[in-house]
Every structure is written in structure tokens, then in C-alpha cells.
Amino acid sequence: MKKILDSIVIGGGQAGLAAGFHLRKNGLQFLILEANNQAIGSWPQYYDSLKLFSPSRFSSLPGMKFPGDSNHYPMRDEVILYLQDYTKHFQLPFMTNQQVVSIKKNGEEFTIHTLSGDTFQSSTIINATGSFHSPYKPEIKEQETFRGHVLHSSEYKNPERFMNQRIVVVGSGNSAVQIAIELAEVSTTTLAVRQNVQLIKQKFLGQDLHFWLKVTGLDTFPFWRFGKTIGTASAVIDLAQYKERIAEGRPNQQPMFTSFYKDGVIWPDGKKEPVDTVIFATGYRPSLAYLRDIGALDSERKPLQVAGVSTSVPGLYYVGLEGQRSFASATLRGVGSDARFVVRKLLPYLKT
Template structure:
């Protein structure tokens, strides 16, 4: 007889692990299906120099503090180690190399199919896939004739391959600025922006900015309850001498180029410039196409949900969506609260449908 789980969590990164913690705490029978070879989400694939924008004291999943100095800004490798330790500590039932291709629902039961052909049955689904696998690259005129390199920031690892090149990084968020500052040390680099970068200090009145976000309640304010989307921040946290370097023009900022030509880009004033590589640090799109068949997403790939509870498919939930319930949703410090809320809703659903 095929086993039917209480819940299947799709995705074994920070959102999936936080969800697993709350499912385990309530004694539910569940699995976490992770597409890659380890339960660390997208962290192993990020660029090598990446650091968290929040200190360790504000960067923990539920039930287990981030180790080490609470005022330190953890590195990529430290986050990966933390997630691995978290999985082991709570004995979370993660199955790796389980890439999901489709989800079907017949009556009140879901069937999850993997790329290898394996199937799992469950009463509920919690999607926690994140968006790293769906990088957004804008289409810009002349892109097809450009002879240089075009990559997304998700493909960037370290500056070694870009020494002495002419680089243009497109974007004005934290990753764009961190990458362009790093590359400025080995190449001639420009940040192409629609609007100038807005930097905010990492520390205010002796405290990290995340302390003030927490004590003011802004970090977890439930905008969604008032029918409003969570405001996204276009500000960049200055993790080092960002403001100094940008002010000195190393790297410089220029208004976004209008098009490519075969050798480079054409800037807004009509000037052509030869460029070796363009890096799009332009964010990501939702990675939930496997939910299309059950009517869970709209024509643009966005899920129908309120606070992580699907409004189109009963028994379907989300954790890890940007702005899902608060400003801190989809971050290490925010997924635990969202997971707890969603699991409570899931338990009520199971009771009502038992």
C-alpha cells in the first residue's frame, strides 16, 4: 500500500528546513524533497565572497542559534555549515536529488512526481523552493549580436576570471553592489543603474540596522493583512567602504545603457563603448512551474496566496516567498515565523479533512 504523508515539503533550503522544524515539533509525518545533492538550498552556489547582510544574532532558524560571535556577519560557507548542522540536529527527513517536475491533485490527495520518475503521495504540500533556479535576465536590444560574455549574478563565483576586463554590472541591489565593488579591484568596472544606488549605514547609534528593524516592528509588520504588498527595499547596506568607493568612481555609476552592439554597449547619451562582460544582477523569478497543472499560479508564474496559504488549491502552502507575510520573509531571520504560521494553518486543514 502506498504511504500517504501528512505533508511533503518541496525544497530543502532555509525555508524548507524551518518548515520541517515546525512539522517535527507537532509530530506530523512528512518528507522534505530537495533537488540538489545537499540540504543547503542555493547557498553553495552563491558567489564566494557573499556575506549575510544581517549579523548572526538576527540570522537563526527556529530552535537553533547561529554559532559564533553574535555580532559577526556570517560568510557563505558558514551559512552552509549551519544549515547542514541544523538538518542533522533535528533529524529532518530530507531526501536529496529529488527534482520535482509536477504536482497533481485528485480529490484530497496530492501526487508529487520527480525527474527520475519516483512518485510521493501526501495530504498537503508546502512549497519552499526559493527562486535561485530562475534568474531574471532582461532582454535588451542588440543582445544577440554582442560578442562578449553575458552572465547572471547567479553564475558569478569570484573575480579571477575577470582580471583586466571591462565589466558592466547591471543592477542596484545588495548583490550588484557587492559584486561590482569586488570586481573593481581587478578590472575597470561600471554599475549600470536606472537610479543611483541608495546606501544605508550598517550601524546606527552603535547598533546594526537589523536591530532597529526588529525593535520598531518594521521587520515583521504584517502588511499582507491590510491587503497591501510588503514594501521592497531598494537600499543597499554598506558592508564596507561602499560609499567611499562609489564616491571616488571606483567603480563608477552610469545610467543604464540602451542597447548592445557587437563589441559592447551603447550608453544613454549615444556613446559606444567596448565591453568584455556584462553581469545582470537583476534578481530572480518564482520557481514554481511544477504547480501550474493544479491551477496554483497565474499566467506570470505568481502564486495565488494570502500569507502563504494558497487561495486556489486547498491543502497547498508556501514558505520562502519574498514579502510573503513581512519585510523579512524569505530570509534566514524571517522564514521561521512564516513556517510556524503556515504549519498551524496546515494542521487545522488536516483536522477539518480527517
């Protein structure tokens, strides 16, 4: 007979590791299931030049500081090494190549089935998968007629393959700006936006923006307690003279195009412009189909939850959802606080 664990954590990225830390701290029997071959989440799949918007001192998981200069802004590969070291340091129990495909609930117990054919049982589940594998691309008129290339920012790695092209990057958030700035060095690049990019200074009175967010409490302020829906901030932190580069037209901004045509895009004024590549930096959507059968999702396939606690399935919890409890919830600096909160909610449930 299979052992029934206290908890199964689905996802071995930053959210799953933070959950594992707090489960271990509370002496619970648990296992982290990771779909990939190592517990570092989706970081290896992000673009090569990705840089955190928060310095090292504000980018740590619980129990282990991010190494190096506390004022340094870590790059993607530094985060990967940190997550690898974190897993080894705390000896968190995890199994790789375990993609969850379905979950059943039998009374008070969950049964988790994975693509590899394995089955696991637990009293609770913490879903910590993120949404990188469910990129969102809006439907644009006549897109099927376009003969150029269309991709999502999740598929972008570096500017090498885009040299001397005409490129449109759709979006006005952090990833859109970082990618467009990089591409503008090697290609003619435009940001297609619904609203102009809103830039905020990286430092104020000599301190990083995240210092002020932390000391004022705004970064992790529990807006959910007041029935407020939290989204990601639309402003982009100006890491490297973004304001000056955009003002110089490297890249330029234009209102979102209204349609594709076979050779390019059609702008709101009706002008047709040939384009080689369109990159949608338009975010992600939750990909939680395996939770559907237990009634955990709403009609839009979003989790029914408040502050990471399922409102429809007792014993089900979340860490790493965008805006779950605060602006920082889906970030390295925010998942630790949310994981601690969720595990505290989980403990009384196990005793019932």
C-alpha cells in the same frame, strides 16, 4: 499502498528546513524533498565572497542559534555549515536528488512525481524552493549582436576570470553592489542603474540596523494584513565603505545603457563603449511549473497566495517567497516566522 503523509515539503534549503522544524514540533508525518544532493539549498552556488547583511544573532533558523560571535556577519560557507548542522541536529527526514516535475490533486490528496521516477502522496504541500534556479535577465536591444560575455549574477563566483577587463554590472541591489565593489579591485567596473544606489548605514546609535528593525517590529510587520504588496527594500546596507568606494568611482555609476552593439554597450547619450563582460544582477523569478496543472499559478506564473496560503488550491502552502509576509520573508531571519504561521494554518486543514 503508499503511505499518505501529512505534508510534503518541496525544497530543502533554509525555508524547507524551517518548515520541517515546525512540522516536527507539531508531531506531523512529513518528508522534505530536495533536488540537489544535500539539504542546504542554493548556498553553494552563490558567489564566494557573499556576506550576510544581518549579524549572526539575527540570522538563525528556529530552535538553533547561529554559532559564534553574535555581532559577526556570516559568510556563505559559514551558512552552509550551519544548515548542515541544523539538519543533523533535528534529524529532519529528507530525500535528496528528488526534483519535483509534476503534481496532481486527487480529491483531498496530492500526488508528487519526481524526475527520478519516484511518487509521493500527502494531504498537504509546503513549497519552499526559492527562485535561484530561475534567474531573470531583461531583454536589451541588440544583445544578440554582442560578441563579449553576458551572464547573470547567479553564475558569478569570484573576480579571478575577470582580471583587467571592462565590466558592466547591471543592477542597484545588494548583490549588484557587492559584486561590482569586488570586481572594481581588479577591473574597470561600472554599475548600470535605473536609479542611483541608495545606501543606508549598517549601524545607528551603536546598534546594527537589524536591531532597530526587530525592536520596532518593522522587519516582520504583517503588511499583507492591510492588503499591501511587499517587495524587497531597494536600499543597500553599507557593509564596507561602499559609499566612499562608489564616490571614488570604484565602481562608478551610470544610467542604464540603452542597447548593445557588437563590441559593447551604448549609453543614453549615444556614446558607444567597448565592454568585455556584462553581468546582470537583476534578481530571480519563481520557477513553479510543476504547480501549473493544479491551478496554483496566475497568468504570469506567480503563485496565487496570501501570506503563504494558496488562494486557489486548498492544502497548498508556501515558505520563502519574497515579500510573503514581511520584508524578511525570504531570508534566514524571516523564514522561521513564516513557517510557524503556515504550519498553524495547515493544522486545521488536516482535521477537516
